[in-house]
Amino acid sequence: MWNIIKQKLKEQKNSVLIYAGSLIGYAFLMISMFPQMKKMDINALMQSYPPEIAKFFGDSGMASYNTIEGFLAMEYLSFFFMLILTFYIGSAAGSAIAGQIEKRTADFNLSQPISRTKIVLSETIVALFYISIIVIGASLSVLIFCQLFDITINAKGICLFTLLATLFGWAHYGFAIFLSSLLRSKIGVTLLTVGISMGSYIFLSLTRLVDRIKGFENISIYKLYNPETVLKNASIDQNNLLILGGIALAGIIFSIIFFNKKDI
Numbered sequence: 001m002w003n004i005i006k007q008k009l010k011e012q013k014n015s016v017l018i019y020a021g022s023l024i025g026y027a028f029l030m031i032s033m034f035p036q037m038k039k040m041d042i043n044a045l046m047q048s049y050p051p052e053i054a055k056f057f058g059d060s061g062m063a064s065y066n067t068i069e070g071f072l073a074m075e076y077l078s079f080f081f082m083l084i085l086t087f088y089i090g091s092a093a094g095s096a097i098a099g100q101i102e103k104r105t106a107d108f109n110l111s112q113p114i115s116r117t118k119i120v121l122s123e124t125i126v127a128l129f130y131i132s133i134i135v136i137g138a139s140l141s142v143l144i145f146c147q148l149f150d151i152t153i154n155a156k157g158i159c160l161f162t163l164l165a166t167l168f169g170w171a172h173y174g175f176a177i178f179l180s181s182l183l184r185s186k187i188g189v190t191l192l193t194v195g196i197s198m199g200s201y202i203f204l205s206l207t208r209l210v211d212r213i214k215g216f217e218n219i220s221i222y223k224l225y226n227p228e229t230v231l232k233n234a235s236i237d238q239n240n241l242l243i244l245g246g247i248a249l250a251g252i253i254f255s256i257i258f259f260n261k262k263d264i
Contacts, residue, residue, distance in 0.1 A: 001118045001122050004118075005125055008126040009129075015091070016088065016133065016134060019085070020137045022084055023134065024138060026076060027076060027138060027145060030071070031072070031142065031145040031146060031148075034071050037065055038066065067232065068146065068151050068152070069154065069231035069232045070232070072142065072231070073227040073231060077227040077228075078228075082197065083198065085131070085165075086193060089169060089172045089193060090191070090192070090193030091186070091190050092123070092126075092173070093127065093189055094180055094187065094188070094193075095123075095186055096124070096177060097181050097255070098179075099185075102185050116256070117256050117260065120181075120252070120256050121256075127173050128170055131166060131173060135165045139158050139162040143155060154234050157232065157234040160234060161231055163241070164230055167245055168221075168244055171247040173248060173251070173252075174252050176193040176251075177252060177255040178252075178258070179193060181259045197221075200219075200220045203220050204223060224240040224243055
């Protein structure tokens with residue numbers, strides 16, 4: 001099992017550097033823009049837009065641009081950050097089971113003296129580790145770039161956001177690895193994971209606009225992911241962390257069950 005973990009760590013290292021580099025580069029771009037954005041008359045800008053736009057982006061709307069926490073939450077952490085992270089998660093989960101079946105390498109791997117359960121666990125350990133590394137790298141870059149541009153940001157809030165984003169990513173992986181145990185295509189797992197995640201984000205935004213679906217916001221997993229609140233208040237809802245951890249664990253367990261029963 002350890003040999004598989006070492007092999008997968010090497011195989012995914014370069015792609016993880018690309019994903020992390022993309023997030024760090026975008027963080028630099030956003031933080032470097034913030035001093036100029038702060039000089040703008042945000043209130044006047046808000047009044048020029050329809051109120052529906054502010055509602056779509058949350059209760060605080062575009063007024064969040066006045067603070068670095070709100071600006072990063074709106075322009076970086078809410079959508080772009082999770083989009084890039086979800087692409088890695090879908091790709092890693094897709095390679096774990098569905099990709100092996102698609103490439104017909106599963107037979108060879110299963111011919112080795114290792115169980116299907118250990119194969120899934122090995123892939124999972126590597127993916128969860130790299131999800132943590134990507135999130136930690138992005139969070140550290142935010143602290144460094146804020147220091148570079150002389151912008152004050154709550155360091156405790158960043159630490160708590162790192163914990164929340166890591167568990168949020170793990171929850172996505174739990175769902176993605178479950179999809180991988182059902183499907184036979186890596187690209188199918190990746191696209192479905194990203195599509196469902198982004199669909200959940202859009203659905204939460206629409207609950208603020210469409211009367212018929214108001215009150216159904218708890219259906220969206222993004223209801224558990226509130227970067228602006230965590231960054232500003234430096235506090236986190238422990239129940240959200242427990243739910244995200246439960247989703248991740250359930251997805252991994254069910255993926256093992258289905259993979260052990262799967263005829264490849």
